[in-house]
Amino acid sequence: MTREYAGRWAGLAATRNTGMDDREEARLVAAARADPRDFAPLYERYVGRVFGYCYLRLGTRADAEDATGQVFLNALAAIGRYRDGSFAGWLFRIAHNVVADMLRRRRPATPLDIAPDLPDRSLPPDEQAASAQERVALRQAVTALPEPQRQAVELHLAGWSLQQTAAALGKTPEAVHALRYRAVRQLRAALGAANEGDGT
């Protein structure tokens, strides 16, 4: 038997969030479902995290803003039909779909791993160059990670908590621990190999 409410609230109850507890998020969602004009608190809560994820996936602020807008408008349009699972997971799925859609349709393609990196003007010129190289190398290495590891790392970088990441990826927090750990080890190995290849 599928009971929309039951699943939804049970799922929300399982969500753990930083700063606000499960019940509050459940109530925020309930309020937004009852009246979309109450969606704004959820937006405020997640806009930075969604933007961060979109930025990491799309590589430019313009595209990330574009995608972030799409994500929240989609979420707003669908909030009345939100069914089950955690809100963070639901929102992540929308974000993932929007990003995938943009990546498929973007023209011209500017893949993340070759997107230009803006230098850090606060550093001396030589350090700017080194910093940019390291950023590009890291970005390429992250892009090459297996998808679950990459998502675990990118959600972390985008500010998603461990619990939100677990909910988003449909995994336990322990499994996210393991994914991140494997990812960091692989990045460490990959960067080491790259440095050796560069002679650095």
Added chain:
Amino acid sequence: MNADDETQARLLAGYLEALQQGPVATPPPDLDAETAATARALQARLAPPPPEPAFAGRLRARIDAEAARMATGAGHAQSSRTPAVMRPLRRAGGWWGAAAAVLVGAILLAAIAVLLVRVRGGGPAPAVQSPSPTAAPCTGAAPALDHLWIRLCPDSAAPGSTVRLEGFLPGGAPSAQGTPTAFATSHATVCFGGCDAGIKITEVPVQWSSTEPGRFTMLFSVPRLPWLAADGVHALKPGEYQLGVQIGCAGPVGKGCTGVPEATATFRLTGPTPSRCTGSACAELAVSPASASPGTTVQASGWLPLAPPYAYMLLLERPDGSDQTSLASVQPQPDGSFSATFRLPQAIASLGVLAPGRYRLVLQAGFPTDHPPATATTGPGGVTIMPLQGGKAGFVQVQLARATLTVSAARTWASLGPLDPLAQQLSGWGSPLAADPSNPGRLAYCVPGGIRLTSDGGRTWSTISTAGVRAVAARAGVSLQSPPTSGPTCSTVLLDSQHPGTLFAAFGAAPMPPVLNIAVQTTNGGQSWTAVPPPAGSQPTDFRGFRIAGKAVLALYASLSLSAGAAQLTVSRTTDGARTWNATTFPCPAAGPCLAWGPASVVTGMQATQQPIERSADGGQTWLPLDWPSPYIAKFAPPSDLVTLSASSVALLSPGQDYGQDRYPFLLSGDAGKTWQPIALPTLRNGVSSGWAFESLRLLPDGSLLGLSTADGAWDLLPPGASSWCTVMTPAPAGHLPESLTVAGGQLWWIEQSGTAAPTVRHVGLSALRCG
């Protein structure tokens, strides 16, 4: 992982969490140094920037505007606002009042709530109107001004009476002008019968004393209705009630408003007892019509008891209660009556496609509670209280009333017989793939840095450079989105059938957002480009797409507007291959009803907006948008297709991924767009969606419907009169998403792109798209 790895993983997790808080976090001593260094580098080098405040603010404004539109339009019940004291926490700032009142003990959150209440207070009508000030001031000596207190005048009255509440809030000193401070809000909450399970009278205006800092006065109306709580319906009976107030939640003496009042007084309710809900049902629900087909507007009405924080919902469920989904929200009047309308969906989340038959319409409320029952129980007032999975969620649903709604069958595709598509209009900005309507062998499509062009049906292609467009844009004061390395890439291309040397194209303008395009033209096959001159009063970035009208090419312009469909449309027209442009009116299509897509709505910050279908009853002199249908149009969603079938018939095809919205993929109008009827399409295939999510949907010249499923990418065909789809093409390779489907010269053309490769064009003969 071995035990050492598990330990390292846990240590790394803690360090990553610390790095999220700040880059100076110290790694745990036992964490491997290289792992820690990699994590630190990862955080330092790749952590994304936060969204720009300006962008976040614009998006917030857009969200609020869209939410307001949703609340008063399709998808949520339309009912008049509840204007008086007994309204639950529904209106502007109401939720935040509830959050501060009931949910958390966080004083910070309450402070945010106070600010948001103020910010949002300028929108809809205030949640609670002040009753007429008939209550006399309190007499007698006030308590000492050294603690938070309230008193009631009178402290005994009948339901509906106006009561004056006086009090003192230490630290709530207003300015000399009597305006509220950060710790003394302009509105407060009065709880009748407790702040947890009682009625919350929200946003009661607070009048601060200008002579005695911290002294305040409020006026509120005594409830005249029974109320609904997590444990059932409580009829109003004469007797003593606790009267509480939440006013200084964010202040230095506030208690956080964690579901308890900050100060209380005792109020005695006198007679007469309200008659409703005494020995009879505490809610009524009627539905009209009782039998309806998808797309029909249904009205639900009745009466219900009032509830604290949560609003009421209408849900649709199967007769056995096995599956249910929400249809609309309900906002009652102060006397408990309500009237809400909704459009019966064709398919809806959880229930899927609504098969003909009987369904139950359920009027339901939801409540937080720390003590949910273990199983469904009947509470006071005869309502059904349902816990959630053993009550663990701390939430109950209260079913107040039910009614039967019979869904009658929608007209089926098979019953339509052959359709004869005469013309099509696509929503959105335009297509990056275009065919010459007079010469189907001529096609063009956009690639990075150029436009590919063929005049022999695709046997040979030439490339027109668009490098010169950047300078054209610069002269118009616009920079292009396209990165310098790849050259300008058009978003839209159009061929002039009367002038082969003339091409029109549109290019995305930076910065994004907003999503804007500028229009350019070449009259010499791409050797040089010039800007399409905008009409007087318009800017180049006001461009909203090209249209073909007979032998003329139209360029549409509309200024940026925050109100979808509200932009003033101006139209330029050329008939001499872009040598001259003249202002004109927006014409009716050459064939069929006078219906057309309005200007693609461009909203600052976003691209997902409604593009209205507009209708003219005076030959194109004036246009008005249709209330419904108004398909959800997004920049990255596939376009909807308005297909002319006859002088009075038109179809609307709306593909697109389904994020849970109600969708009507195929609507038909037989009266020139005045009324629309959803057409029931067969389920696509076993295991492939529910037949509702199409990446593309096209009506082919022979009247067959071609659908590209979002689920597996296969092409399916639904011939005229058929009762099932057949697969005519297997899915494209992963990452090869066909788009911009165009029929020309007996061929179906589309653009395909994979990864970073330049887009290519493919085509297939329409004769090959047949079942069996």
